[in-house]
Amino acid sequence: MVDAMESVGAMQQTKDWLTWAQTLGPTSGTLITGFAVGVANNLVNNLPLGLIAGSTLQAAHAKGLIADAVLIGVDLGTESLNHGFAGDHSMADRLA
Secondary structure, eight states: OHHHHHHTTHHHHHHHHHHHHHTTOHHHHHHHHHHHHHHHHHHSOHHHHHHHHHHHHHHHTOOTHHHHHHHHHHHHHHHHHHTTSSSOHHHHHHHO
């Protein structure tokens, strides 16, 4: 999965984005990163996103709050799916 992302250039884009987020400062960079990863995790399966996020963290040499925000975003994105906050078909079924 990660190799496929690298072959289309997506890993470089995510690395560049994470490097940019680190320049925003600890508060803004962390909030934006955590939110973006959480939303992305609701759009795709959490396993591929977790693999991509881990590889991006290594490639960008990200540490500290930004790395924590990525991991929390992966976890919270998964939790929101499990509890029906976003993208859960069973929530739509309950409303119907």
